Amino acid sequence: MTPANPPAQSGLPASPGQEIEGSASDWQSLIKTLSQSLAERGIEAGSAVVLVPYAQLMDVGRRAWSSHRPDGFAPRFESSRNWAASLQPFTPGAADLSMDMARDSLVASAFIDRVAPARADAELRAVMVTRLVEAARQLAPLAAAVPPEQRVAWAEALQQSLLPGPASLQWEGLVATLALTWASTSTYATDVLWNPQASPGAGVQALVVLQGFQTDPLAAALVAHWGERALSLSWRVGGSRASGWSLHACDDAEDEAQRAAACVIARVNQGHQPVALVATDRLLTRRISALLHGAGVAVRDETGWKLSTTHAAAQLMCLLRAASPRASMDDVLDFLKQAPRWPEASVLTLEQLAREAGVSQWRAAVRTASLAHALPEGLVEILSEMQSPRSLVQWLDAVAKALKATGLWDALQADAAGQQALLVLRLEDGAARELADIGETAGDSATSRSAGRKPLALFTAWVRDVLEGATFMPRGTGEAAVVILPMAQMLGRSFAATVVPGCDEVHLNPSPEPPGSWTAAQRELLGLPSRETLARAAANAWQSLLRMPHLDVLWRTQELGEPVMPSAWVLALQAEALHDGQDPRAPTTLVSAPSAPPAPSAGDVLPGALSASAYQDLRDCPYRFFAMRQLRLVDAPELQVEPDQRDMGNWLHAVLRAFHEQRGDARPGTEADRAALDQLALETAAAMGLNAGEGGAGFLPYEVVWPATRDGYLQWLATFEATGDRPGPRFVQAEAVMTSAVGPWKLYGKLDRVDAQESPEGPIPFVIDYKTESRKTTTDRLKEPLEDVQLAFYAALLPDDTLRAAYLSINDRPGSTSGDTATRLVEHTEVLEAREQLRAGLSHDMIRVAAGHPMPALGEGRVCEFCKARGLCRKDFWSVS
Structure with a gap:
């Protein structure tokens, strides 16, 4: 913007032939020199055109002239493009370099396809298209400075020196020659300045060029073209420096x-x-x-700034990402939250159900029964309509239709950046026809990709390039x-x-x-x-x-x-010993106000039932139990695209459940068990969306270690089920949901596996809990048997007076102990005594909670380091006594 009342001190003009010292009267000196030079040539100021180096100086020059020469007509202060536009409107040809990425990328692609058909892979071809557009745009000012009828000869004189050299520079040479050819055969908006209507004496009697810091090729060429009727004024950096640095x-x-x-x-x-x-x-x-x-x-x-960095561009791109066949659930949810058509409540419901179901891919969500009723109306159809390949014009029509169907169209039209995005992408009605024949005109219609059918990925890349190549100027x-x-x-x-x-x-x-x-x-x-x-x-x-x-x-x-x-x-x-500036920011004094560890009481907010993990929270930290079990403040599950260790554990649990439910007490042998496990592993991974096609490459490490995990488990199972003097345990039930009560408190839990151990007194329940954590972590759980909660809690769910319980550590490699195997049973030898102590302790603890006793945050140990409630208890801000 130009100031309304510019101070006397200005930029640095200099004069024609003789230089003017930069001072407070730079513009005054420049205008004085200009008016004198025009008067010496007998030229009225109103019949002269002054070309400025950039458009913002047009208004500055007009005001400077009116300030110092208020009488008479003023020269026309113009940029070259503004002058050309006033003489004749310009529309680029189908194969012209237009400085519009939507057109130029198509023309460049057609050129590449024409001279190098099927000689480069898709990635190299995309890089060549980008390089060609960049190179041609850099040559455009030079080509525009050559009269149109001389450009081909100008380019031919340079072609031989730009021919491809060594094989390693083949593609660079090809891009360079193509760029020169493209720039020399294009027409430009400023070509009218070479026409008779802009010739010396035809309406304009004199041309004055104000040079910037860098010579403008077109302005220099016009000075030579106008000869004696041209005046060149250069700006010199000089004069005294200002103060106040x-x-x-x-x-x-x-x-x-x-x-x-x-x-x-x-x-x-x-x-x-x-x-x-x-x-x-x-x-x-x-x-x-x-x-x-x-x-x-x-x-x-x-x-x-780049149009691609605006919110409007992000809205457009989120639609294309959601329509991709490999779209993640996050991509679709992002699109839904941008689209006004669907209410926020329905989108949040879908997100919550997707998190609970662990669905990370959109195509898996469409097939998930628990999400079917929550899918927003019309969403599947809108995204499915954008799956098949089509021509560029058809793609633009499809995108415009989708934007209107989702309500994004009105949102984009209400935003300045959105309006520009619709304009540069030709999404308005009928605008896409401009791009219909560009590829065929620039290249061979039989091979031009721009004239053919594009898959969604290529169209998305084109949209990204167009948005990246456009500049948004905020109003x-x-x-x-x-x-x-x-x-x-x-x-x-x-x-x-x-x-x-x-x-x-x-x-x-x-x-x-x-x-x-x-x-x-x-x-x-x-x-x-x-x-x-x-x-x-x-x-x-x-x-x-x-x-x-x-x-x-x-x-x-x-x-x-x-x-x-x-x-x-x-x-x-x-x-030069200039002084350092003072920081203008005003300092703010903050008074430290540490807080005391919280100790709330909530006897009137009790959970309806307790699980093993809930009671473990109470024993680890009462405040953690208060936040996560009484207030039920839990993190929403992540919609992770890549599977993690938790997914691995859930997958293995599901595989072993299906394996044992299918196998029952039959023992077909190691080979049959191995084949059954492999088949179930593949089916379960596909059903959970964990394979490479659904969840990306994150599951590949688990697939690599699966053979070792499987063989280790089967080796343990054969020993576990071996018959001798006393038959081994037999499988009874997997994922067994059980409940019991301790006084008024209800307990519930899901047991990974329950076997039956034969004994003289009859079958004894054998509770087994799978663990995929490190072997040391599993064994440490039972270093102090009476301190373990999980197995004792599971035992409390069973009414039997006699039972066994153990952790089954399943890994892909043996433990560090000599003779240890990949899969190892770690049995709780004092589970009955631990069960009784747990029942007594649980009753005592819950009575205190119900009575309103404080539930302090302990803030100690490893549990505190990984606690999800740490941000609530504010441990890092506690006062230190």
Whole structure:
């Protein structure tokens, strides 16, 4: 934005032929020189066109002229594109380089398909398309500076030097020659400036070019074309430096963003408006802008940001991700939460059921009976409609239809970024026809992929590229207190104060890397700016910045824990003994207020029944029992795409349950048992969505160790069931749900497996609990037998006076003990005594809970380190006595 009343101090204009010293009257001197030069040539100022290096200077120049030459007509201050647009509207041809990623990517793809059909895989082809678009756009300013009738000859003279060299550079050479051909055969919006209607003397009597820090090829070519009727004014960095500088060394990127925002706000509060915020680091600038918006500061951004980073683009992409055949449940839920069609309550219900069922993939959710009634109306049909391949135009029509069906269309139209997304993707009615024949025109229609049917993955990649290639410029309302702009566009403009963050060695390099993959020889041949030219332009921009009043320069001293040096230009300023700036942020004193460990009482909030894990919580930490069992504050299960150790345990439990229920007491032999286990393992993994097709590659490690786990289990089972003087235990039931009571308290539990051990007194129940944890963890449970809760609790669920109980440790490798096997039975030898003690202790503890005794947070031991209620008890904020 241009300030409404720019101060006298401005950017750095210089003169034609002779240079004007930069001072408070730069514009005045420039306009004086311009008017004198036009008068000497007998040309009225109103019949001259002044080409400025960037569009924002048009208004600055007009106001400067009206301020210093209020009488008579003023010259037309124009950028080259604005001047061309005023002469003739422009519509690019089907194969022209249009600077529109939606068109250019299709044309580039058609070119690649035409010259290299079936010679590159999909990934290499995609990279070549991106490189071709980038290279052609870099050549476009050079091609536009050549008269249209001379471009083909210009390109032919350069083609031989750009032919592919060694085999290792074959693709680079191919992209370079294609880019040159594309740029030279395209028409440009500024081509009208070479036409007779824009020739010298036809409406415009003189052309004046104000050069920026870097030479504009088109402007230089027009100066030569206009000859004596052209006047070139260059800007020179010179003059005295302004005062009021401050240098700020910051800790890291976040500290730099906060301090930069504070500097801007301080300048605004001092009445120095407008403030220029120079963009050197895109991410840092976005963060500073967010902080300023949060503080209520009016900001105008002249740099913009990628359309792909806006919320509107995220809404579009979430639809395409949800429609993918491999969409995760998270992808679909994200889409549902964005779409206005479905109420929030129904989406939350589906999410809760999906978490409880452990469904991580959308296609598995469609087949899950427990989720069938919760699937939002029309969702399956909308996503299914976007599965089959189709042409680009058909894809755009399908996306527009889906957006309207889900309510996202209206949301996008109500958002400025959404409107631009609909525009660049041609989603409005009839707009997609523009792209229908682009591929066929640019390439061979028989082989052009852009004219054929695209799968969803390729279409999604195209949408991503289009959104990434478009720039969103947020709309400003009224006069802004802060203007975000590049350093090069400070030229010729006046700001009351300037803040320059990102002045470290990475983001403010005095010798910037030239864009593109061109070699130094190619850049010289083509006329692209060299590293030295770019470095000189950057240095001039920096020197012009130093003339700005009230300048704040900031840089970070570390990045991700690694030290970062200031830019070489900043080091030069430090060598001049410039003082460090004061941090404008006001310090806030925080008084430490540690809390005491909580000890609530909730005798009127008792669980209806107790499980083994619930009573374990009570014994580990009363507060944990209060939070998770009485208040029922539990974490929602994760919708994990990749299976983890918990999934492995659930899968193994399900496999062994199915195996033993199918096998019963039959003992067909090791080979038959192995085949049955393998078949059930595959079927169970598929049913649970754990195989590679559903859950990704996360289950592969468990599939690798399965043979060792299976053989270890069968080896143990053969020994366990062996008959001798006394028959071995026989399988009775798996996943047995049992209940009992201890006084008024109900107990319940699900036992992994119950066997029957024959004895002279009759069958004795044998409770077995599977454990897939480490062998040491399992054995440590019974180091103190009377302290174990789980097996004693399970024993309390059975009315039998005699029983056995054990943990079955199932691993894929033997334990560390000599003679230990991969699967080992760890029996509780004192389970009956432990059961009686548990019954007495449980009754005593629950009576105290019901009576309202405090339930303190213990805050001790390993249990506390992994407790889900740790954030509630606030252990890290307890007072230390």
